[in-house]
Each structure stands twice: as C-alpha cells, then as structure tokens.
Amino acid sequence: GQNIDQPTEMTATEGAIVQINCTYQTSGFNGLFWYQQHAGEAPTFLSYNVLDGLEEKGRFSSFLSRSKGYSYLLLKELQMKDSASYLCAAMDSNYQLIWGAGTKLIIKP
Amino acid sequence: DAMVIQNPRYQVTQFGKPVTLSCSQTLNHNVMYWYQQKSSQAPKLLFHYYDKDFNNEADTPDNFQSRRPNTSFCFLDIRSPGLGDAAMYLCATSRARGTGADTQYFGPGTRLTVL
Numbered sequence: 001g002q003n004i005d006q007p008t009e010m011t012a013t014e015g016a017i018v019q020i021n022c023t024y025q026t027s028g029f030n031g032l033f034w035y036q037q038h039a040g041e042a043p044t045f046l047s048y049n050v051l052d053g054l055e056e057k058g059r060f061s062s063f064l065s066r067s068k069g070y071s072y073l074l075l076k077e078l079q080m081k082d083s084a085s086y087l088c089a090a091m092d093s094n095y096q097l098i099w100g101a102g103t104k105l106i107i108k109p
Numbered sequence: 110d111a112m113v114i115q116n117p118r119y120q121v122t123q124f125g126k127p128v129t130l131s132c133s134q135t136l137n138h139n140v141m142y143w144y145q146q147k148s149s150q151a152p153k154l155l156f157h158y159y160d161k162d163f164n165n166e167a168d169t170p171d172n173f174q175s176r177r178p179n180t181s182f183c184f185l186d187i188r189s190p191g192l193g194d195a196a197m198y199l200c201a202t203s204r205a206r207g208t209g210a211d212t213q214y215f216g217p218g219t220r221l222t223v224l
Contacts, residue, residue, distance in 0.1 A: 004151070033212065042199055042215035043152070087151070095206050097213065099151035 004100035011106045028093020035087040083107045113216035130185040132200030141183040144199040
C-alpha cells in the first residue's frame with residue numbers, strides 16, 4: 001500500500017532550528033510537497049522536490065532522497081508564527097497526492 | 110489577486126438535511142479538487158474535475174456529489190449529512206494534472222457542523 005510517515009508532534013524554541021522528517025512509500029513517484037497548515041485554516045504550499053538534494057527558500061529548506069524514500073523540511077530562525085502543522089505529500093505514478101497526517105510544530109519562547 | 114474562494118466559511122446543518130458548499134477560482138486552473146479533512150488527519154480526496162471530466166475516488170460515499178458548471182465554479186453537495194460528515198471541506202485547484210510540478214492551491218475551507 002501507499003503510506004506517508006511523519007512525527008505527530010514536535011516542540012522547538014523560538015530562534016532555533018528544527019527538522020521535520022517524512023518517509024514515503026508510493027507506487028511510482030512524481031515529487032514530494034510540503035504544506036504548512038495553521039489551525040483551522042487551509043494548507044499553503046511551501047516546497048516541491050522531485051530531484052535529490054536540498055532546495056532552499058529563505059528560512060525554509062526541503063531535502064529529498066529518492067533512493068531512501070525520505071524527505072525533510074528544515075526551518076531556521078524559528079518564529080512564533082511558525083507554530084502550525086506541516087504536511088508532507090508524495091505524488092504517485094497516477095499524479096495523485098498521498099498525504100501524511102501532518103506534524104504539529106509547537107514553538108516555545 | 111488570483112485566488113481560490115470558498116463559501117460559506119462555516120456551515121451548520123441538521124442531520125439528514127442536504128447542504129451545498131461552493132468553491133470558485135480566479136486562477137483559470139483546469140483541475141479542481143474537493144478534500145475532506147478531519148481534525149489531526151490527512152486531507153482525504155473525495156473527487157476531482159479535470160476540465161469537465163469528473164473523477165470519483167473509489168471510497169467516496171454516494172452521499173457526496175459534485176458539480177462543475179464552468180471553469181471557475183465547483184460545488185460539493187452532501188445529500189444526507191450524517192454526524193460523521195462533520196469536517197473541514199477543502200477546495201483546491203491546479204493548473205493541470207499529469208506533471209509532478211502541478212502544485213495544488215487551496216481555498217480557506219468550509220467547516221461543516223452537523224447537529
């Protein structure tokens with residue numbers, strides 16, 4: 001079956017760095033997406049990786065290893081507004097997104 | 110600004126009373142999606158339209174129907190809502206479906222409460 005695994009919850013301190021991991025098993029692979037979702041709101045797009053390596057976008061970076069079925073989202077210089085759920089989603093061979101349940105990130109002062 | 114709009118943001122209905130949720134987009138995207146998301150769970154795809162072609166997920170209950178009268182609008186009809194249908198309903202759009210780079214953009218969602 002197809003599956004996405006990511007931690008349920010993580011806690012970090014304002015100003016620090018946090019890495020949210022995601023492993024995936026899909027029938028075929030057409031890329032991996034990360035979305036941010038604040039409580040009660042819709043997901044907003046953060047990043048897309050289809051090739052191995054690190055993509056950097058300001059304070060956020062996303063990494064992909066296709067051979068390991070693994071990705072992570074790296075958040076630097078954490079701010080209180082980064083408190084949210086972070087959803088990992090892999091696109092399978094039918095271009096369908098397989099979603100994880102999200103990692104709830106709690107930022108403490 | 111180009112965007113995805115959902116109305117209403119909050120909907121309360123009674124058990125068994127039909128309800129319609131609406132979504133509109135100014136992105137001129139070809140694909141529109143409806144997702145159901147319950148608290149702390151992954152979004153669950155109900156169906157999607159590629160232009161006028163309707164694609165139903167195999168496990169979407171018959172109680173859920175959809176209409177897309179034109180490129181800009183898409184509706185979700187819940188014919189007889191049950192207590193288990195209380196959830197956030199998310200509409201999303203993408204330019205196409207068939208390349209990995211076709212990012213989905215979401216509307217703000219409609220939170221449905223069933224009494």
